Every structure is written in structure tokens, then in C-alpha cells.
Amino acid sequence: MKNKIINTLVVGFLACFMILPGCTKLLDKQPITQVVTNTGTTSITASQAENALSGVYNAEIGYDYGLEFNVLDRITNADVQSDNCYAGGDNPDNIAIDLFTANAANGNIDRDWKDAYGIIATANIAIAQVxxxxxxxxxxxxxNQILGEARFMRAFTYFDLVRLFGRIPLMLKPVDQTNSETLIKSTLVPQSSADTAYQAILQDLWFAKNNVQNDNTPPDKMVVTKGAVNSILAKVYASMPTPNWDSVAYYCDQVIPNYTLMPNYTFLWDNNHKNNSEAIWEFNYVGWSVIGNWIPSQFIGSGWKKFATPTNDLVNTFRTEGDSVRLYASITFVNYGWPDPYWKDPNNYPILSKYNDPNNGTNDFYMIRLADIILLRAEAYNAKGLTTNAAALINLIRARVNLLPTxxxxxxxxxLAIEKERRLELAFEGHRWFDLVRTGRSITVMNAQKDGTGNNLNYNVKPYQLVFPIPQNQIDNNVLLKQNAGY
Incomplete structure (x- = not known):
């Protein structure tokens, strides 16, 4: 995958719309949900079709949309919002998400909406062109492979959106730019129910499953394969308002035999084992000469207090479990001297260290890896009362880090054992909040959180806060959008 390749068929109009907001007053008024580009209906060449797909990958992983939405904000939304991290730093939008005081003006939430729909718009255009x-x-x-990969990435983005916002607008084709009137009509889209969104996601994933390459065919794990599609199908069926555990089990079983756990947990994070046997879908960052990952610099380094500080509760859970392997692979204790309301000892300050190359930008990001799917399969066993089978899979994950059986x-x-194992195994990989919400445990867990001295943190999470507010900017620009209840 040549990550620098940008779809030349789409970049011109995006530049006008996203970079030069004064291009037209009409477009200034359109909601970012409907990022538009030149969708031309004339047939493109085979080479241009390949470039169109590269444009979708670039949107998924790159600086315009994906690096913040899919990596940095994934950790904020799933780890900082949960009991894994405090916000760290001094960004008020991050802190509001951490403290459950975020409102419709929150900059992070607005950015996530824009970035997600930017990815979707790029995918829609590529799909239509191909x-x-x-x-x-x-x-x-x-x-069909190209269409399957593009539709997978569209489905993956909608999966994040429906989990973050609940009711969302569904855009499944490029906007009509025939004239200003049709442009306005095609951009003002109302929200669909979560059930409707999930059905659209499934339609894309089923198509992708039948058309993308087989597992481990491309050496680059960024390329979408059947393993990635089956994995997300399993996660979708586990996350729907009414989980379907038979489907979760089926799709997990399509994945697990085709991958193997790395023998040493630390190999996953040493930057010497990219595209390894455990990786199912991996965002490849190769450094600044092509495309680098600047996210590690947000967690590591001197000069300013970093984001996403591991919580007392997470550190204590690692230590109580005797899990030194994953603790020290995930967290480094440093002497930075930063004042912190949660960690009183500046000489023993925890920082997130799974992503450990802030200077060269070479850290990859695992969107999906085998351990996640194994533990999801354990949930499916347990949902059917097959506790022995579930325990065996928990113990498979524990054995790798030298822990005794559950x-x-x-x-x-x-x-609860699966919940804890997923927490320790997948810390800082963007799963924890979504796990707590889909299992119905988020309010109980978060409202019981304590600081390092045992005082309750008083998050006082309410049911309506399990989804974000719709950004006010979007409501202002699209009269069909309705704010989520409670905000």
C-alpha cells in the first residue's frame, strides 16, 4: 500500500471545501456530514480505480481524517472516557470527555464527526467511481476486491459513529452536485436509528466478506482481508442493541484458525514485528519520509504534560493480578515532574508506552488483532453457558504473560474475568469504553471509580451519556438533525 498516493480524482474539490472555506458561500453552509468531492460519472481507468482505493486508505490512516479519528481520538474515546486513563494534559475538550461534562460544543466531538464523515465521503466517491x-x-x-475493501472501510467508520453517537445520518452514495438545489437536498440527511445503521453496516460487510482477499494473502496487514471483515462482523453482532451470540461465535471461528498469537507479548510493541501473525488489520506507519505516526508524541516526551495518563485503578489492577509483563509493556513510570491531581509522586509518573517512537513516527496501530477476537469468542461461549470453553480461551491469553489460569x-x-482480561490485554488500543457499554457495565464501573487515595471520583454517569451529543455545528447546518436526549 503506497500511503502517499492520494486519489487525484477527489483531492481538488476537497481542497476547495476543506481548506479554502471561502470558495463558495453555498458550501460554507453545508454540514460537514456531507463533505463533497468531484464524483464524475464518466468511466475511470483501471489505474484510476486503484488510485481511488488508495485514496480511501489514505483517508483511513492519514493526516486529513484518520490519524486523529482512528488513532488519537480512539484512545480518548475508548480509554480516557473509560477507567483506563485520565485525560492528562490541559486540553479542556479531552478533560470534559474524561469527566463526563462534554456538551455539543466540544471540539473533540465535533472533530470526530467531521473526520468520520470525511472518510465516508471519500469511500462513497471511490465506490461510485469504481x-x-x-x-x-x-x-x-x-x-469487486476494490469495492469490498472500500465498503469495509465505510462500514468500519459507521460502526464507530453508531457506537459514539447512536442515531446518525447514513450517506451511502456521493452527494448530487448537479446544481445548488439538488446539492442542498442531497446533503440534508436526517438521522437513522441505530438498528437501521447496523443493517447498512452489515450489508457492506457481507459484500466485503465475499469479495476481499483471503487471510494473510497480502504481506501488508493494512490491506483489508476476510480476517478483518469477519472480525468486525463478530464485533458488530456483539455490539448491536440485541447481541447475536451465535453470529459472534460463527465469525470468530472464521478468524481464529488463520492467525497465531505472538509468542511474546512485548514483540507486539517493539517495532520489529510489524505485520505479524497476530495482526488482523494493522495501520502501517513507516516514518516521516512516507507517512509517519505523530500520535506517540502525544503520550511520550518532555516539554509539556502529555495526554491519556493511565489511571490508578488500571495500574492497581495490573499489580493485583501480578501481570508485570503487560503492565511494563503498556506503561512506563518516569520522572517528568509534572503536577497532577491524580498522581502525587512526580518521580513515579505513569505514561502510556505501547507507542514508543515519538521522534521517527514508525509505530503501527493495531485496529484488530487475534487476542481481541479470542476473548470475544470466550464471551460467546459464556453467553451460551459454556463456561469451561470460555475459561480455556481466557487461560490461553493469560498463559502468554505467565499468569495462572483463571x-x-x-x-x-x-x-467479569473476560472483562478484566480484555482490559489488561487491550489497554490503550481503543476498546475499553465500547466493551463496558455493550456489556451494560459502563455506569456501574465508572461511578465506582476512586482516586489514588480511595476517594470516589464522582463521575455520576447518566444513561444518556453513553453516547456523545450531536455537534452543535452540525445541528446548526442541518435542520433535520435532532440532538440526543439529555444534552
Whole structure:
């Protein structure tokens, strides 16, 4: 995957819309949900079809949209919002998400909406262009592979949006730019229910499953394969308002035999084992000469207090479990001298260290890896009362980091054991908040949180706060949008 390649068919109009807001007053008034580009209906060449797909990958991983939405804000939304991290730093938008005081004017939330719909717009345009391609140099198999990969990335983005915001507008084709009247009509889209959004996500994923490459075919794990699609299908079925555990089990079983756990947990983070046997979908960052990952500099380094500080509760859970391998692979204790309301000892200050190359930008990011799917399979076993099978999978993950088998036996205890194992195994990978919400545990867990001296943190989370508010900017620009209840 040549990450520098940007779809030349889309970049011109994006530059006008996103970089030069004064291009037209009409477009100034359109909601960012509807980022528009030149969608031309004339047939493109096979080479341009490949470039269109590269443009979607670039949106997914790159600086315009994906690096913040899919990496930095994934950690904020799933780890900082949960019991894994405090906000750290001094950014009021991050802190508001951490403290459950965020409102519709929150800059992070507004940015996430914009970035997500920017990715979706890029995918929509690529899908339309490739569907229209009649160049005989583009085989039917390759054409469907391209469409499958693009539709997967659109589905993946909508999956994040529906979990973050609940009711969302569904844009499944490029906007109509025939004239200003049709442009306005095609951009003012109302919200769909979560059930409707999930059905659209499933339609894209089913198409992708039938058309993308087989597991481990491309050496670059950034390329979407059946393993990535089956993994997200399993996660979708576990996250829907009514989980379907039979489907979760089926799709996990399509994934697990085709990957293997790395023998040493630290290999996942040493930057010497990219695209390894455990990686299912991995964002490849190769450094500043092509595309680098600047996210590690937000967590590590001197000069200013960094974001996403590990919590007392997480550190204590690692230590109580005797889990020194994952503790020290995930967290480094440093002497930075920063004042902090949660950590009183500046000489023993925890920083997130799974992403450890802030200077060269080479750290990859695992969007999906095998341990996640193994533990999700354990949940599916447990949901069916097969506690012994579930415990065996928990113990498989524990054995890698030299921990004794779980002592949990009952279905309820196994559920909590899986929850804890997912927390320690996947810390700072953007899963924790979503796990707590889909299992119905978020309010109980968050309202019980204490600081380092045992005082309750008084988050006082309410049910309506399980989703973000719709950004006020979007409501102002789209009269069909309605604010989520409670905000």
C-alpha cells in the first residue's frame, strides 16, 4: 500500500471545501456530514480505480481524517472516557470527555464527526467511481476486491459513529452536485436509528466478506482481508442493541484458525514485528519520509504534560493480578515532574508506552488483532453457558504473560474475568469504553471509580451519556438533525 498516493480524482474539490472555506458561500453552509468531492460519472481507468482505493486508505490512516479519528481520538474515546486513563494534559475538550461534562460544543466531538464523515465521503466517491469503471484492464475479481475493501472501510467508520453517537445520518452514495438545489437536498440527511445503521453496516460487510482477499494473502496487514471483515462482523453482532451470540461465535471461528498469537507479548510493541501473525488489520506507519505516526508524541516526551495518563485503578489492577509483563509493556513510570491531581509522586509518573517512537513516527496501530477476537469468542461461549470453553480461551491469553489460569467458574464470574482480561490485554488500543457499554457495565464501573487515595471520583454517569451529543455545528447546518436526549 503506497500511503502517499492520494486519489487525484477527489483531492481538488476537497481542497476547495476543506481548506479554502471561502470558495463558495453555498458550501460554507453545508454540514460537514456531507463533505463533497468531484464524483464524475464518466468511466475511470483501471489505474484510476486503484488510485481511488488508495485514496480511501489514505483517508483511513492519514493526516486529513484518520490519524486523529482512528488513532488519537480512539484512545480518548475508548480509554480516557473509560477507567483506563485520565485525560492528562490541559486540553479542556479531552478533560470534559474524561469527566463526563462534554456538551455539543466540544471540539473533540465535533472533530470526530467531521473526520468520520470525511472518510465516508471519500469511500462513497471511490465506490461510485469504481462501480462505473468499464476499463477491461480492471478484472471483475479485482473490481469487486476494490469495492469490498472500500465498503469495509465505510462500514468500519459507521460502526464507530453508531457506537459514539447512536442515531446518525447514513450517506451511502456521493452527494448530487448537479446544481445548488439538488446539492442542498442531497446533503440534508436526517438521522437513522441505530438498528437501521447496523443493517447498512452489515450489508457492506457481507459484500466485503465475499469479495476481499483471503487471510494473510497480502504481506501488508493494512490491506483489508476476510480476517478483518469477519472480525468486525463478530464485533458488530456483539455490539448491536440485541447481541447475536451465535453470529459472534460463527465469525470468530472464521478468524481464529488463520492467525497465531505472538509468542511474546512485548514483540507486539517493539517495532520489529510489524505485520505479524497476530495482526488482523494493522495501520502501517513507516516514518516521516512516507507517512509517519505523530500520535506517540502525544503520550511520550518532555516539554509539556502529555495526554491519556493511565489511571490508578488500571495500574492497581495490573499489580493485583501480578501481570508485570503487560503492565511494563503498556506503561512506563518516569520522572517528568509534572503536577497532577491524580498522581502525587512526580518521580513515579505513569505514561502510556505501547507507542514508543515519538521522534521517527514508525509505530503501527493495531485496529484488530487475534487476542481481541479470542476473548470475544470466550464471551460467546459464556453467553451460551459454556463456561469451561470460555475459561480455556481466557487461560490461553493469560498463559502468554505467565499468569495462572483463571479461578472463575460461574457464568457471572467468567463474564467479569473476560472483562478484566480484555482490559489488561487491550489497554490503550481503543476498546475499553465500547466493551463496558455493550456489556451494560459502563455506569456501574465508572461511578465506582476512586482516586489514588480511595476517594470516589464522582463521575455520576447518566444513561444518556453513553453516547456523545450531536455537534452543535452540525445541528446548526442541518435542520433535520435532532440532538440526543439529555444534552
Amino acid at each position: 462501480q462505473a469503471c468499464t476499463d477491461p484492464a480492471l478484472s471483475a475479481t479485482r473490481k 479461578t472463575a467458574v460461574s457464568q457471572g464470574d467468567i463474564a
